[in-house]
Structure formats: C-alpha cells, structure tokens
Amino acid sequence: MRKRWFVGLAVAAALAGGGYVAADYVANAKVEQQAERFARDMRRHMREFRYGSVKADLLGRAIVMKDVEAVTRDGQRIKAASVAVKDFDWQNGAAPRYADFEIKGADLPTTLLADLGRASGSLGSYVGVSTGPIGEAQRLLERAGYKRTKSDLVVRYRYDDATREFEIRDVKLDIADLGQVTLTIKLGNVPSPDARGGAQLLSTGMQATLVGASLAFQDRTLVSRLLKAYAAEKRISEADALARVLRDLRADRDRTRDAFEKEALSALLRFIERPSEIRLALEPASPVPLLSGLTGFLSGRSLAGTFGLKVAAR
16 A cells, blocks of 8 residues: 555656646747847846846746846946846836846946936936935945945836836845845826826826835945945044944934934934944825925925935834
C-alpha cells in the first residue's frame, strides 16, 4: 500500500512538472510580444529602452527582462540586471491605466526621481517632486559623494475609471547601503488617461484633488555619511559635527513660534540622534483641489493647514 502511495505521488509530480514545462513553453512563446509592447510604452517616456533577453516567470506571474538599459529624456543612462513586469495594462498601451513592475540591480543616477517628476509634467510640480523632499534628497546624496547608486525599485500605480482615482502605491527605491525611500500618492477626480491634449492636460490640474500622500525614508548609513562629509568640510571630528548639527536644530526649534515647524524640527532631531525612519505625509481632512490648495499656499496659507502636512520620526 505504501509503495502504491509513493508511485502515485511520483506520477503526480511528473505530470505536474510536465504541465509546468508545457505551460512555460507556451508562455515564453508569447512573452516576447508582451515585453516589446512594454518596451514601446517605456520608449514614449524615454529616449531609449532595450533589453537583452526575456522569459516568463509562471510561479512569480511576471515577465522578466534581463540586462535592461534605458536613457532618460535628460540623457541619463540607466542599467539594470532585470525588470520584472508583474502587472500591466496590455489593452491600453498608449495610456496604460495600471502597472506593477520591479527593477533589480539598477545603476541609477541620483537625479532619477527629479527627472521622473519633470517628465510627468504638471503632476510632478503639483506634488513637489522636482523641488520638494525628493529634490532635497537628491542634493543630500550628491553632498555625500553619490552621483549614482546601486538600487532596487518597485513601481505600482493604478487609475480607476469608475472612481476617477489615480494611486501610486508604495513605490520603493531601495538604495544599497544608504536606505529606502517609499512614496505613496492618491489623487481624486482625475480625468481619463486618454485625455492628453495640451488643454486637457491643463484641465487635469484644475480638476484633480489630493486625497493623500506620503514620503518615508528608512536610514541605513545615509545620516552617518552626511555627518562624515560635513565633518570633513568643517575639519572637525564626526562627534563634534553631530553635536553642532543637533545644537543648531535645537536652537531653530526653540526659536520658532510656528507649531508645525517646531514639530518638524523635533522629528528631525529625533531622526538624526537615532536614525531609523522619517516620514512626511499629506493627510487633508477631505480631498483638496490641487490648484486652489497651491494657490492658497502661495498666498500665505501653510501646507500644514491646507494639505494636512505632518512629519514624524521613529
């Protein structure tokens, strides 16, 4: 009886294995076409996008492109060991409504996120990609001596036709030896991605609302590297550099009368003293029209009041 059981198990395993091989063969026969469609879409946003080989990963439910190389609109060259496309709107190649892909072993310029912000047109300026926290992160990296980094990048976004919501879900940039950046943005009342004329693109900013957004950084060695660079610049020890930075931050915190600025400086102090994670979040009580919210900010209203800006460290 036991022998029959083992034989049956072996036959089932063989059939399953054979089925997987057959399915793998069929998938790979079609995967080249899908990979090229994905590459064509990437070329709409970049000067170049090419890959060495492609294979279907049935277990991971992904199309995996190896030896990927791309050139951004600004001429920055990016190389990656692999790009795994886990989900993609194959029906709308011109304006894909959703995508989920992971880049591993990427040699990235520190300007990449700012480049993506500029490439996204008005949306990038609305969420402050070019000049806000991400732009500052780029400057900090360059100050620490980094022009390029070895990174892994996960990108997930989705547009819902029924609710007219656009969401970037936990985009992760994992920078080797430095830390991890996680970005989430949710917009409401967004026109269909098919609307892409000049006037229609302008109307996107007039109609869209901010539901929420967050930017978090988990530190590995970035803070210590920045302190080391600061110490070298001032020709002092790293301990003295840390003491000086903390002293200046405490003085700024104690001097300000703005409640939010005091909260933000306190969070930054905690983060530099014990580097772990610092997080900026936009959490409005209700969706805020982007255009009127930014107009209010430019006229003197605070981001904390308009968009519910919060800063926390742990």
